[in-house]
Amino acid sequence: MPGGRGTKVRLWRWRSSPLRRRDDKLEAWIVLVMWAVIAVGGTIAGLVTALSAHEALAQQRSERHAVRAVVLTDVPRSPSSREGGTYRTLAKVRWTTPDGVTRTGRTLVDDTGLRRGSTITVWQDTHGALTPEPADPAEAAAEAVFFGVAAALALSGLALGAGALARWRLDQRRLDQWSREWDLIGPQWSQKTG
Incomplete structure (x- = not known):
């Protein structure tokens, strides 16, 4: 390669290739679902938590x-x-x-x-x-935002952790497959000639 730089193929797991394994396709789906949960689920969890906290703090202000x-x-x-x-x-x-x-x-x-x-x-x-x-309206708004961000980050962390665990299991499975294949092919390469 001129210059020593390789090209990075984007979305390679989604392209048709005879070298693409079933595990590669499964990993692509895991990554897609993980990012969808982070983007959509994190947003929804953050908004719902922030609104709930805001309503609870407003109710406290009205009752106290x-x-x-x-x-x-x-x-x-x-x-x-x-x-x-x-x-x-x-x-x-x-x-x-x-x-x-x-x-x-x-x-x-x-x-x-x-x-x-x-x-x-x-x-x-x-x-x-x-x-x-009770918290005044400005403090209540800040607390609601804090709780919303915390909920979004918590869900995102869980999604990242679950995705990383699933990808790690796939890597372990691929390493086991390669090890079994090497056990079959390796002895043929180590034969001594002449």
């Missing part, structure tokens, strides 16, 4: 409500929060549920040295139980 609560114990400021860090600590609080019942419980509050009797904002669900603050 901010209420005022009274801190029942002093919350001492920790030495680490004085250094500029923002930390949260558990504090006992009292709040009123939507049906007018007064409840007490523990929730995370900013570690800012709150005194007993201070008022803070806590979040409750429709039953009046304390819950974490």
